[in-house]
Amino acid sequence: MTLLRVSGLSVDTEGLPVLRGVDFEVSAGERVGLIGESGSGKTVAALTLMGLQPEGFAVQGSVEFEGRQLVGLSDREFSAIRGARMAMVFQEPMTALDPLMRVGQQIIDAVRAHRRVSSSESRRRMLELMARVGFPSPEEQSRRFPHQLSGGQRQRVVIAIALACDPALILADEPTTALDVTVQAQVLALLQRLVAEEGSALLLISHDLAVVSSVCQRVLVMYGGTLVEAATTDEILKAPRHPYTAALLQTSAGIGARSRLAAGRLPTIPGSVPSLGGFPEGCVFRGRCPREQARCREVPPLVGDGHRFACWFPLEPGAAPIAGTFVGR
Numbered sequence: 001m002t003l004l005r006v007s008g009l010s011v012d013t014e015g016l017p018v019l020r021g022v023d024f025e026v027s028a029g030e031r032v033g034l035i036g037e038s039g040s041g042k043t044v045a046a047l048t049l050m051g052l053q054p055e056g057f058a059v060q061g062s063v064e065f066e067g068r069q070l071v072g073l074s075d076r077e078f079s080a081i082r083g084a085r086m087a088m089v090f091q092e093p094m095t096a097l098d099p100l101m102r103v104g105q106q107i108i109d110a111v112r113a114h115r116r117v118s119s120s121e122s123r124r125r126m127l128e129l130m131a132r133v134g135f136p137s138p139e140e141q142s143r144r145f146p147h148q149l150s151g152g153q154r155q156r157v158v159i160a161i162a163l164a165c166d167p168a169l170i171l172a173d174e175p176t177t178a179l180d181v182t183v184q185a186q187v188l189a190l191l192q193r194l195v196a197e198e199g200s201a202l203l204l205i206s207h208d209l210a211v212v213s214s215v216c217q218r219v220l221v222m223y224g225g226t227l228v229e230a231a232t233t234d235e236i237l238k239a240p241r242h243p244y245t246a247a248l249l250q251t252s253a254g255i256g257a258r259s260r261l262a263a264g265r266l267p268t269i270p271g272s273v274p275s276l277g278g279f280p281e282g283c284v285f286r287g288r289c290p291r292e293q294a295r296c297r298e299v300p301p302l303v304g305d306g307h308r309f310a311c312w313f314p315l316e317p318g319a320a321p322i323a324g325t326f327v328g329r
Contacts, residue, residue, distance in 0.1 A: 003028045003168055003201050004049070009061035011048055011225075016277040018044050018057065019225045023302065028168065031195065031202040033212030033233070035248065036222035039273040042205045045222070046171045049203075050088055051078035066168065084114040087162035089191070091174040093154035097146040103157045104130070104142025110164040129160040134190060152183035159191060166198060173205045188215055209252045213237055221245045224274055224284030231307040239317045241309040244269075244285045283312070 002025050009022040019041050026032050034042050047053045049063060051073060063070040065086060070078070082088075090096040098106060107126040111117065117125070130138035133156040146154055155175060162170055172191060176184035192215050195202045206212050212219055212233075219236045221229040221244065229242040240246045250267045271288040274280065280287050282297040289296070291313045302310040 001028045002026075003030075003066060004203075005062070005064040006049070007062040007064075009045070009048065009059070009063060011044055011053060011060075012058045013054070013056055013276070017225055017279060018276065019048070020279075022061070022222075022225075022227055024220050024227060024230060026169065026201050026203060029199050029201055030218065031192070031204065031216045033216035033219045034203060034205045034222060035207065035209055035212050035219060037207055037248075037269075037273050039275070040222045041225040042207075042222055043173055044225075046088070046173050046203070046205055049171065050082055050086060051075065052082075052088075080114075083110060083167070084165045085167055086169045086171070087165075087167040089155075089158050089162050089170065089172040089175045092178050093151065093158045094146060094178075096158050097154060099146050102143055102145055103149065103154075104138075107142075107157065107160050107164060110161045114165045125164070126160075129163060130157075132163075132194065133157070133160045134186075150183075151179050152187060155179065155187050156190070159187075159194065163194060163198065163200075167200055169201045169203065170195060171203045171205070174207070175204075176211065177206075184211075191215070209236075209248050221248070224279050226284060227302060227308075227310070228285065229309045230302075231309075235307050239307075239315075241304075241307065241314040241317070242285075242311045243289050243291050243315065245309075246315060283310070 004026040006022055006024050009019055010017065011019040022045060034045065036042050044053065048059055049070070051070065053059060059071055061071065065081070097103065104126050107129055108122045111122045111125050126142060127138045130142055135141045135153070135156065141149070146157070149157070175191065176187050179187060188211065191202070202216070204212055204216055216233055219231060219233050220227055221236070221242065223244050229236070229240065229245045236245060237249070240249060247269045251269060269288060274284065283289070283300050286292045286296040293313060295312045298312070300310045300312050302308050
């Protein structure tokens with residue numbers, strides 16, 4: 001069953017495009033990854049789904065969640081959905097938490113924001129959530145302030161807040177970027193286990209393909225404010241069709257890039273993500289793509305049945321991913 005359906009989602013600010021014609025779906029209980037370099041539009045997409053896009057950002061298109069159209073809702077109408085049916089785990093837990101409030105009370109407030117429960121019941125729920133996210137002494141830890149916890153512990157509190165009201169969809173925006181590698185793996189495993197237990201869908205946003213591939217069943221690749229490829233995780237890893245996806249694979253240290261070092265240099269993608277107002281005409285990746293041809297000045301449609309990609313000259317299924325092309329030049 002389709003839980004979230006995004007169609008033709010576009011976001012502009014002061015006449016400059018931020019997102020352009022984004023289309024994708026998330027089914028109930030599904031784990032989907034949204035990847036791309038910083039500046040590709042991933043976070044704006046997530047904030048727009050939650051109705052949290054910055055002031056002055058104009059939204060067009062359709063976002064249907066549980067059969068309800070979200071585009072055009074007032075902030076008050078969105079407030080009834082945020083936290084209750086759709087929740088977000090932000091990138092930096094220290095800024096997501098109130099530094100002047102004990103963490104246990106912050107979880108209690110999240111519960112009582114959407115549920116009419118007694119103080120004792122909300123406290124019981126808070127202690128249950130803290131235990132579920134891995135705190136060995138929930139009662140003691142609940143009395144601490146955010147600065148008294150480690151980065152991994154703070155992110156566990158943020159996850160507990162997101163789960164407080166059993167949402168149908170959790171959006172996790174780079175939830176492990178601020179953590180070291182060991183803690184990152186623990187938090188990802190925790191998040192994966194909890195969404196499975198709750199039956200919640202997960203939209204995991206990251207620039208790291210290795211992180212997404214370890215958790216998600218399907219991957220959406222975003223570049224320049226638009227989707228360029230969408231497929232199962234296995235198809236993305238083994239048979240990418242878009243040159244940008246192949247480049248991300250080559251440069252992902254977690255998926256074997258170290259074995260593809262050339263002349264002692266880590267593979268990189270030449271150039272940079274276009275800035276607002278700097279999107280090229282036609283294919284958004286053409287200025288950085290080694291397969292660019294004249295037709296790339298036309299916008300390629302997102303085509304395919306199941307495995308979709310937007311490229312006039314895609315890689316053949318199963319072809320070697322243009323080895324060495326993206327080593328810094």
